[in-house]
Amino acid sequence: MPAEDDGRASPLLAEHRRLGARLTEFAGWEMPLQYTGVIAEHNAVRTATGVFDVSHLGKLRVSGAGSGEALQHALTTDVLALAPGRASYSLVLTESGGVVDDVFLYRLAGDEWLVVPNAANVGSVARMIDSSGGRPVDEWDRWAILAVQGPESFDVFRRAFPNSRATELSLYSWTNIDVYGHQGLVARTGYTGERGFELYAPAEVATDAFRALLAAGARPVGLGARDTLRLEMGYALYGHELRLDINPLEAGLGWALAWPTSFRGADALLRVKEAGVARKLFGVRCKDRGVPRQGHEVRWGDAKVGEVTSGNFSPTLGTGIALALGPRAQAPDPGARVQVEARGRRIKGDIVKPPFIDKRSNKTTSQ
Amino acid sequence: MVQVPNDRRYTSEHEWAKEDDGRILVGITEFAQDQLGDIVFVGLPDPGAEVKAGEPVGEVESTKSVSDVYSPVSGRVVDKNTEVEQTPELVNSDPYGRGWLVRIEPADEGIEQLMTADAYSGLIGFEQEGH
Numbered sequence: 001m002p003a004e005d006d007g008r009a010s011p012l013l014a015e016h017r018r019l020g021a022r023l024t025e026f027a028g029w030e031m032p033l034q035y036t037g038v039i040a041e042h043n044a045v046r047t048a049t050g051v052f053d054v055s056h057l058g059k060l061r062v063s064g065a066g067s068g069e070a071l072q073h074a075l076t077t078d079v080l081a082l083a084p085g086r087a088s089y090s091l092v093l094t095e096s097g098g099v100v101d102d103v104f105l106y107r108l109a110g111d112e113w114l115v116v117p118n119a120a121n122v123g124s125v126a127r128m129i130d131s132s133g134g135r136p137v138d139e140w141d142r143w144a145i146l147a148v149q150g151p152e153s154f155d156v157f158r159r160a161f162p163n164s165r166a167t168e169l170s171l172y173s174w175t176n177i178d179v180y181g182h183q184g185l186v187a188r189t190g191y192t193g194e195r196g197f198e199l200y201a202p203a204e205v206a207t208d209a210f211r212a213l214l215a216a217g218a219r220p221v222g223l224g225a226r227d228t229l230r231l232e233m234g235y236a237l238y239g240h241e242l243r244l245d246i247n248p249l250e251a252g253l254g255w256a257l258a259w260p261t262s263f264r265g266a267d268a269l270l271r272v273k274e275a276g277v278a279r280k281l282f283g284v285r286c287k288d289r290g291v292p293r294q295g296h297e298v299r300w301g302d303a304k305v306g307e308v309t310s311g312n313f314s315p316t317l318g319t320g321i322a323l324a325l326g327p328r329a330q331a332p333d334p335g336a337r338v339q340v341e342a343r344g345r346r347i348k349g350d351i352v353k354p355p356f357i358d359k360r361s362n363k364t365t366s367q
Numbered sequence: 368m369v370q371v372p373n374d375r376r377y378t379s380e381h382e383w384a385k386e387d388d389g390r391i392l393v394g395i396t397e398f399a400q401d402q403l404g405d406i407v408f409v410g411l412p413d414p415g416a417e418v419k420a421g422e423p424v425g426e427v428e429s430t431k432s433v434s435d436v437y438s439p440v441s442g443r444v445v446d447k448n449t450e451v452e453q454t455p456e457l458v459n460s461d462p463y464g465r466g467w468l469v470r471i472e473p474a475d476e477g478i479e480q481l482m483t484a485d486a487y488s489g490l491i492g493f494e495q496e497g498h
Contacts, residue, residue, distance in 0.1 A: 022404075037459075038430040039405040224404065224430055289452065291408050291428050313407035313430055320408075343426070343433065345410065 010055040011144050011206040019220055026223065027119035029056035034222040041225040042315040045192055049150035050221035051213045054198075055206075058103075058122035059143050060136040062129060063112040070134030071113055075105060076248070076265070078258035082107045087172045087187050091248055091256050092117070092128050093265030097272060098244035099251070101125050102236065104189060106174055114185075114200075116145075118238045132264065143184075144206030148218055149196035149229075157197055159216035160209075161186075166197055180205040191226065193233035193359045231312050231321060234283060234354025240294060240310040241281060241323060247272055250279040250325065280328040282306065283354040284338060286320035290347040297341040298324045300332045308340065314356060320347060321356045369397040371488045372463055376439070376481035379490060383463065384439035384478045387470065391440050391478060394467040395427060395458060398491045403429040406455045411447040411469055418444060418471065425468055427458060436468060439481055446470035 021032035072079040077090040092100040101121040106114040117125040126136040166186040174187035182202040190196045201209040292311030306326025314321045336351040375385035381399035385392045408428040424438035458466040
């Protein structure tokens, strides 16, 4: 059943078909998995520039008196300290400290906010904001979201939108942008480890914006490469490292908790902190051929020390890589030699501290 | 349009089998590699392994998923393609040539009972329409 009939389609769906994309259903949206191949698209983002359609992400506008206070309760970062023009990564938790989702938060004005959850979680995040006293409005069909990522993304964006001041933005800032006569928003955010932008283009001009970025040199990149890119950076993903039964301290996301603001779940996490975190997330870089996958066991000597939460092939390293969660007391140190049990085979690997690839040189020169 | 050469036979699980001096050369089809996407790992049995028709004779893994390769015939593995184990992308770039997987000494039957190129072309045409 085409997504048009379900009412949830990117305004760029016809463009993706025209480009020969392989489409996949993603939380009710028909989205590009790949155009030519995951590895080539991955490498385009690492070495040049790619453009992803991530219009399936949620777009919840929260506004009005008290909206900031409501979000301060629903989200884990210091929402009220965020200045208009700034953006922030944040988490939505349950009372018991489980992760409902991770989101990006944009402060549009004093009393106006844009919350961007994962596609599958728009409803649950909206309910959490609502029960904190906010009034989220789902603007799912109003915007296309285009992520423009890669070392050449500044040149590409400048060529596509020569009048925009986007390239003057600092990381985690946003500004308004004129997109063919319609007002959009552009932010210095992303999920790949590369420098770049996320463009919120009004649906009416999304195709024009997408074509302009392609003409300016961006290669279309599907959600397959989005996953390998984020995994190389060790970024957590909903359904993998972010789950109701994994708390953010275990997932290594303590930095996204703005103690002592009283966000939902703070009391439970304070108790976890006092008692000591039970589990820990670590990285495995494989030395043998083979690809670790979610659910595979990680063994250190004879002991099971963890379970893979995300695993895939790293196009940059040419090996399998994995994030794994296991009891803190038994957690192997970086450098430890472990094995991943993959479908009856044992893949040898080393414990590493994510990210799996070093992007620091990029950060110092361009971010 | 994907290639389906006439010089070999096919299975409904998208393997090909080709007579090669009394032995059967086995690989996956161009359609299969295209559906899998970028192949990053190929796991094959060592020579000597006994295999049964319709049972796994190896695995092929892409950035998206892992798939078993089912043996088109019963017999004994006499050779495996070590080049493709080291360079899995050969299955993408040359599925009918350098991307072959194993060579099997058949126990009894040959490959005549498998699908012809025409029949297999019909099958993948049907699967593509169903998409």
